[in-house]
Amino acid sequence: MRKFNFSAGPCTLPVEVLHEAEQEFVDYHGAGMSLMEMSHRSAAYDEVHRGAMDRAKSVFEVPDDFEVLFLGGGATLQFAMVPLNLLTPDTRGGYVDSGAWGKKAIADGSHHGEVYVAWSGAGDGYVRMPRPEDVRLEPDTRYLHVTSNETIHGIRFPEFPDLGVPLVGDMSSDYMSRAIPWELFDVVYGGAQKNLGPAGVDITFVRRSVLEHTNRELASYLRYDVHASSASLHNTPPVFAIYMVGKVLTWMEQRGGLGAFEAESAKKAAMLYEAIDGSDGFYRSPVDPAYRSHMNIVFRLPDEALEKQFLAAAAARDMVNLKGHRSVGGVRASIYNAMPLAGVEALVELMGEFRADA
Amino acid sequence: MRKFNFSAGPCTLPVEVLHEAEQEFVDYHGAGMSLMEMSHRSAAYDEVHRGAMDRAKSVFEVPDDFEVLFLGGGATLQFAMVPLNLLTPDTRGGYVDSGAWGKKAIADGSHHGEVYVAWSGAGDGYVRMPRPEDVRLEPDTRYLHVTSNETIHGIRFPEFPDLGVPLVGDMSSDYMSRAIPWELFDVVYGGAQKNLGPAGVDITFVRRSVLEHTNRELASYLRYDVHASSASLHNTPPVFAIYMVGKVLTWMEQRGGLGAFEAESAKKAAMLYEAIDGSDGFYRSPVDPAYRSHMNIVFRLPDEALEKQFLAAAAARDMVNLKGHRSVGGVRASIYNAMPLAGVEALVELMGEFRADA
Numbered sequence: 001m002r003k004f005n006f007s008a009g010p011c012t013l014p015v016e017v018l019h020e021a022e023q024e025f026v027d028y029h030g031a032g033m034s035l036m037e038m039s040h041r042s043a044a045y046d047e048v049h050r051g052a053m054d055r056a057k058s059v060f061e062v063p064d065d066f067e068v069l070f071l072g073g074g075a076t077l078q079f080a081m082v083p084l085n086l087l088t089p090d091t092r093g094g095y096v097d098s099g100a101w102g103k104k105a106i107a108d109g110s111h112h113g114e115v116y117v118a119w120s121g122a123g124d125g126y127v128r129m130p131r132p133e134d135v136r137l138e139p140d141t142r143y144l145h146v147t148s149n150e151t152i153h154g155i156r157f158p159e160f161p162d163l164g165v166p167l168v169g170d171m172s173s174d175y176m177s178r179a180i181p182w183e184l185f186d187v188v189y190g191g192a193q194k195n196l197g198p199a200g201v202d203i204t205f206v207r208r209s210v211l212e213h214t215n216r217e218l219a220s221y222l223r224y225d226v227h228a229s230s231a232s233l234h235n236t237p238p239v240f241a242i243y244m245v246g247k248v249l250t251w252m253e254q255r256g257g258l259g260a261f262e263a264e265s266a267k268k269a270a271m272l273y274e275a276i277d278g279s280d281g282f283y284r285s286p287v288d289p290a291y292r293s294h295m296n297i298v299f300r301l302p303d304e305a306l307e308k309q310f311l312a313a314a315a316a317r318d319m320v321n322l323k324g325h326r327s328v329g330g331v332r333a334s335i336y337n338a339m340p341l342a343g344v345e346a347l348v349e350l351m352g353e354f355r356a357d358a
Numbered sequence: 359m360r361k362f363n364f365s366a367g368p369c370t371l372p373v374e375v376l377h378e379a380e381q382e383f384v385d386y387h388g389a390g391m392s393l394m395e396m397s398h399r400s401a402a403y404d405e406v407h408r409g410a411m412d413r414a415k416s417v418f419e420v421p422d423d424f425e426v427l428f429l430g431g432g433a434t435l436q437f438a439m440v441p442l443n444l445l446t447p448d449t450r451g452g453y454v455d456s457g458a459w460g461k462k463a464i465a466d467g468s469h470h471g472e473v474y475v476a477w478s479g480a481g482d483g484y485v486r487m488p489r490p491e492d493v494r495l496e497p498d499t500r501y502l503h504v505t506s507n508e509t510i511h512g513i514r515f516p517e518f519p520d521l522g523v524p525l526v527g528d529m530s531s532d533y534m535s536r537a538i539p540w541e542l543f544d545v546v547y548g549g550a551q552k553n554l555g556p557a558g559v560d561i562t563f564v565r566r567s568v569l570e571h572t573n574r575e576l577a578s579y580l581r582y583d584v585h586a587s588s589a590s591l592h593n594t595p596p597v598f599a600i601y602m603v604g605k606v607l608t609w610m611e612q613r614g615g616l617g618a619f620e621a622e623s624a625k626k627a628a629m630l631y632e633a634i635d636g637s638d639g640f641y642r643s644p645v646d647p648a649y650r651s652h653m654n655i656v657f658r659l660p661d662e663a664l665e666k667q668f669l670a671a672a673a674a675r676d677m678v679n680l681k682g683h684r685s686v687g688g689v690r691a692s693i694y695n696a697m698p699l700a701g702v703e704a705l706v707e708l709m710g711e712f713r714a715d716a
Binding site: 001002003005007008009010011012013015019021022025026027031032033034036037038039040071072073075076077079080104107108109111112191198199200201218219220221222234235236237238239240244318320321 | 359360361363365366367368369370371373376377379380383384385389390391392394395396397398400429430431432433434435437438462465466467469470549551556557558559560575576577578579580592593594595596597598599602676678679
């Protein structure tokens with residue numbers, strides 16, 4: 001019996017993709033071996049690899065002047081690679097501190113270039129993103145780093161700020177769930193393990209004109225230009241994770257692509273926010289409505305005892321992993337691309353019944 | 359029909375492990391979801407993660423004063439992390455240039471500390487490793503970096519040099535196929551994708567006393583101490599690759615552990631070297647006999663046309679991926695832990711018959 005899995009990541013994947021991969025698992029297309037046992041330079045893997053790359057660009061509607069990289073180390077390694085590749089002694093990186101992930105990007109980046117906080121939401125508890133006029137840019141800013149969606153606090157940028165400085169976006173938790181204004185970005189990165197596949201691969205898009213000026217005084221793995229010029233085959237890539245990402249992207253294509261998922265996410269999120277807002281204060285969202293995430297819907301109940309009961313009632317109906325992050329408590333429903341509408345409907349139904357019974 | 363897959367990596371895995379993982383693939387132990395869909399902080403994944411760590415240490419007979427890390431980026435990222443973590447402005451890293459992989463470690467390391475070549479096999483075409491007395495150490499050498507087995511050239515260290523300087527070993531291509539003298543090493547690392555599982559995870563062992571003095575002025579992902587103190591859960595690890603490594607290690611345990619595999623590798627390699635040496639010069643090994651690899655057996659035939667015919671004859675008997683690396687040509691039989699004895703027997707049989715017919 002398959003559960004509705006509201007985990008914040010790793011998280012639910014399309015069950016159709018799991019079944020397909022299961023079929024091919026031991027013997028890949030009659031090759032007499034699994035895909036995992038093939039050289040990353042083999043024709044069969046090359047097709048998988050290039051296919052996933054092409055689809056990452058087509059599904060996410062990426063302009064031709066961007067390269068896509070498949071890397072290990074997750075988005076966390078990108079916290080190092082972004083300043084290592086982009087900053088020079090004369091430039092600095094501005095960062096939006098919008099919560100747990102923004103803070104990590106700043107702390108990590110500070111070891112590899114001059115970085116500063118261009119805006120922080122710490123003062124009001126990370127309940128919103130900055131308005132464009134809130135962001136304070138310093139001279140010689142090479143990029144402004146933004147976290148498009150903060151998984152823990154349940155906030156997102158409804159629109160990205162156009163301040164005349166290129167954006168670098170960590171999109172781990174709303175990757176390919178929304179169209180983005182590519183003209184504003186130099187780099188977009190994120191781990192695959194929420195919307196796009198299993199853990200084990202980061203997907204980074206870098207503007208080609210930027211690659212001409214990235215830092216070469218680095219070990220090869222840390223260099224964007226090395227990965228770009230080798231089509232992410234400089235060393236053995238995380239083959240299986242890339243294969244699964246390719247399958248998830250095909251699944252997205254078959255279901256209408258980015259636009260369809262963006263609309264579906266908006267619809268799923270609206271159902272939950274309506275259940276919260278229409279509860280006469282029984283359920284409360286701490287987030288400024290204009291900045292509410294479409295991926296991670298966080299809410300509170302009147303007290304912690306009720307929250308505990310709610311989580312138990314959900315589990316009894318096969319809805320699991322709804323507990324809020326340990327740093328903030330409460331309830332968090334993560335409704336990534338692969339969460340079926342039926343899962344959200346079941347949760348809304350429970351919210352109504354639980355409140356009536358409380 | 360399963361083939362005998364002599365690929366140099368990624369490469370053959372134990373078919374028993376593939377079947378087991380296939381069974382658990384869509385629904386992990388009745389959880390209502392796959393392992394890939396679970397949080398890396400879940401109890402079920404924690405058991406997998408800790409189990410793989412414990413087994414990596416027990417199977418490889420690792421002393422208690424080493425930590426094991428599971429990292430992304432492959433051994434290639436370690437080419438950066440080793441000097442980043444270990445070198446200071448007052449110390450330098452010595453490197454043995456024993457072929458393609460040693461050279462990459464040096465080139466990458468040179469960007470992150472002072473490194474030098476302590477011995478090079480380039481002059482005689484990488485047909486052997488250095489004797490201890492060949493290695494020229496400079497003052498203030500923090501470590502001597504060695505590649506235990508050079509996949510492309512088919513050479514290995516039969517014994518590791520004890521020169522009073524700690525060793526750092528890249529063991530990607532003979533990982534856990536042999537016991538090593540741990541007292542000589544500060545760091546041992548390698549990608550899993552040859553002896554230990556699918557691509558996507560590097561396994562690094564670091565001596566605990568070394569961790570007290572590693573560089574802290576780095577982004578978190580680049581710090582050995584951060585991964586050690588978080589049990590490699592600082593960020594989302596490559597879950598599926600680690601799960602598979604755990605299964606391969608269990609498979610090794612069930613078959614007698616490291617000693618059994620070391621003996622089996624010696625036996626399989628000896629069968630092939632005997633077939634080469636007993637062929638009256640039809641097959642030729644370019645490698646100094648004292649340094650011949652037990653993992654990658656490289657050999658030549660009288661001419662390239664015969665080599666091409668040999669590879670075709672092998673493929674006709676379902677023995678594949680025997681072509682030597684593009685940089686050296688010839689034939690290469692990679693016989694990692696999961697290559698069954700029957701595969702080696704079939705290859706030896708072909709070698710005899712092909713020679714008789716030629």
